[in-house]
Amino acid sequence: MKLRSHGKSVVVWILLAMLILGLGGFGLQSFSGSIKSVGSVGETQISVNDYARALRQEMQSRSQQTGQPVTMAQMRASGLDQQVLGTLIGQAALGEAARRLGISVGDAELQKQIFDIQAFHNASGKFDRETYKFALRQQGYTENEFEAQLRDDLSRSIVQGAVAGGVEAPQAVTDAYTKFVSEKRGFTWAEITEGDLTTPVAQPTDDELQTYYNDHIAQFTAPETREITYAWLTPEMLQSKVAIDDATLKAEYERRIDEFKQPEKRLVERLVYPNMEEAQAAKAKYDAGTSFADLAKERGLTLEDADLGDVTKAELGKAGDAVFALSEPGVVGPVETDLGPALYKMNAVIAAQETSFEDAREELAGEAEADKARREIGKMSEDLQDRLAGGATLEEMGKETDMELGTIAYTAGDTDGIAGYEEFRKAADAATTEDYPDLETLSDGGVFALRLDKIVPPTPKPFDSVKDEVAKAWHADQLVTAEEARAKEIVAEVEGGKSLGATGLLTTTIASIGRGGFSNALPPAVISKVFETDPGKPAQVTANGKVYVIVTDKVIPADMTDADTTLISGQIGSQLSRSLANDLLNFYATAVEAEAGLSLDSQAVTAVQSQMQ
Structure with a gap:
């Protein structure tokens, strides 16, 4: 996919990547020389620095996911380098579309976007230019470069919203997926055990054991x-040998006193509005019954975006008095802040905590x-x-x-x-x-x-030393084979008109289980088989060395009025809508590429990658 649409603009994706990596002390050199770009869509260039930065961010992200450093060779082998380039091409296509349409963002909106980024704030929660400069240096940006790119990203996001905003999956498709996912079934099952065999497993001869040992020698081989x-x-x-005296520990306790004496805090979410009128209207909606989550959604945000975490009164600045005046969850505001009028939702009170030196001594000493x-x-x-x-x-x-x-x-x-x-x-x-x-x-x-x-x-263990182990493995294999043969007989009896219980097996009936549901008594393969089997039909399943016979008793259609089903339907609808929006965006980007022309410099791409080995 060229673009990844998650209901947010390309701007947010780039900012998140920068904030995650840039503030972690991870630097990036700037590329210089005659090569300035790795390609272009029309007149919109993809700079070597942007490509290098995106590659490095993807490598860092993959390294964090796997817990192992990811090399450029591994990126190429898995095709991730092409995915990164494809994403940048898609962004360039949107940028070219914005250029051709004359879409641009003014200085006031640009400044607001920058001021809203918490990573550029100081300890008091205000935008700080030195913090801003430091963050940009860590990511290899100058202020002019970053602001130009942010302006372009905001313009692209406008195009993205126009092309893919408001796309919703057809209700019939959403309902079909929901009915399939939410369908339940009732079934009866029985495990075939050694006691259910009509003929017990025979005792093996020494020759049989020797043959089994030879055929499965890897199973009886000690590793290197x-x-x-x-x-x-x-x-x-x-x-x-390095015991620390109490005087030193007490000094360390005082130095870290903020850890051991924590002021009262609040769990807070915040929504900032362009002006007081919109903020007051939002507060009126909340008072009338609209949830804070829905207010956030109207702003194109989630509660995650609005979450400030646990904050002190001082950290809330002008809103501190109002928020801390609440003794139970609620919403206050609008409060005029440096970012604009804001509503604050207080979700929980975190009491002040104090740990004495005596209680902290062991931790400090250790x-x-x-x-x-x-x-x-x-x-x-x-x-x-x-x-x-x-x-x-x-x-x-x-x-x-x-x-x-x-x-x-x-x-x-x-x-x-x-x-x-x-x-x-x-x-x-x-x-x-x-x-x-x-x-x-x-x-x-x-x-x-x-x-x-x-x-x-690696050395095979002598047969004589593992003979008992070989006998157990042989018996286990023979038992599964015999149980599967018995299961086949049981299935034939049920198909002939007997109930599963009438075959002499110990049966268990599960009245209802969802697709992909969990059972403490059964492996997932058995549940999957239930949903592959027509009602009234028996089937056998071998899983985890055990053999089962199941009969699907009934199909329970999804209850589309159930609260859980409604929630699932909403999630499926959102996912399908995002997928459709992403497809539309990709089709649009491809059309722009075709009209404007796509140019790639393979030498420049190779040059960037070679500096990341």
């Missing part, structure tokens, strides 16, 4: 084992001692590394330093002891028997060094 000797030192090992131990280890690290570089063995390190010696028979994925550290696992997986021990750092500030003594390759 790395026999490793290591020496390590963690802050926890040193904590008993943190301070761990911090001091980390610093001590940092001071020791150079000496420890010098010793290893000078030829000291790990055994000598264990005797002559604070490091502790240990051994481990490590297999990939182990998490016991030192293998609980990702840094150790990574080093253990990469080590060779020719490597010399080298000092490496652990995530908690500790250090370690390891030596790979021996690699034991």
Whole structure:
């Protein structure tokens, strides 16, 4: 998809990406030289900086999702680089449409948008130019660049709203999806157990077990084992040697007093209006019964957008007195603020909290001692590394330093002891028997060094040592096969006119369950089979090593007047509407591209990507 429509403008998507990444200390160099753009739609350019910034943001986002750094090579392999470029092309198409239509945004609206961004506010909740400049520098923008881009984004959002705003899915389609999703079924089920077999599973012969062992040798093979000797030192090992006196802890308590003595707060949502008349009209609607969520929706916002979180009286500024005058949830305002007249909804009172030094002492001591131990280890690290570089063995390190010696028979994925550290696992997986021990750092500030003594390759366990294990596995396989054969007989009996209960099985009837519903007694595959089976028809299911026979008793149509069904219908309608709006936007962008002309510079694209390896 070229554009991602979530009911908000392209502006919001870009601002969110910037605020998430830019304020996290994540910088981006500017690209310079003769190459200025990676492509264009008509006269609207896609700059190399915009492409680089979008790529970096996507890489950072994927890294946060997976917990692992994402490389440019991985981006290309998964096609994410093309998705990023496609999104920018779509935005450029909308920008070109806005240019051709003469759509632009004035300085007053631009300033309002900038002032509304909370990441540009100081501690008192007001727009702060130094904070603004810092945030832009972190993301590689100058003020002029950012404001020009924001102006373009706002113009594009106007085009986007005109093309895709107000699109609603046909009610018939929404109803059809809702009826399918909300349909329920009643059914009867029985599990085929070993006791239900007409002929018990025979005892295996030694030859059968040997054959099973040979045919399933991977199941009885020990994984590769790395026999490793290591020496390590963690802050926890040193904590008993770095005790902190009470005077130091009390000083730290006073320094962090805001953590331990928290003022009364309120959970607050805020809606800002262009003028007092609109704010007063909104308050009148609320007083007449309109919900705050609906007021937010009228502003093109969600309650998430309006949420200020838990705030103190001081943080609310001019609205502090009015909001804190409420002793129970309610709405106050309009209150004149720096952003404009606003309504404030107070959702909960958070009482003041105070933690005494005595109650906080253990926490303070633990943190301070761990911090001091980390610093001590940092001071020791150079000496420890010098010793290893000078030829000291790990055994000598264990005797002559604070490091502790240990051994481990490590297999990939182990998490016991030192293998609980990702840094150790990574080093253990990469080590060779020719490597010399080298000092490496652990995530908690500790250090370690390891030596790979021996690699034991994957080795089949001797048949005699696992004969009982083989017998259990053989029996389990034979039992499932026999139970499936018995289930087939039961299905035939039910198809011949018997009820499931009349076959002699222990049955359970579930009066009603929804599509995708959950049952403590049954795996999801059984529930899915119920919705694939016509009423009155039996079916067998094998799942998680167990065999079941089910009979669908009845289909319960969706109750379209039910509150839950109405909620589901609304969600489906919204999702379908967003999908249709997104399709319209993509069709429009494609049409603009076709009319204005799309140009891409593959060399420029490659040049940008090459700087992100």
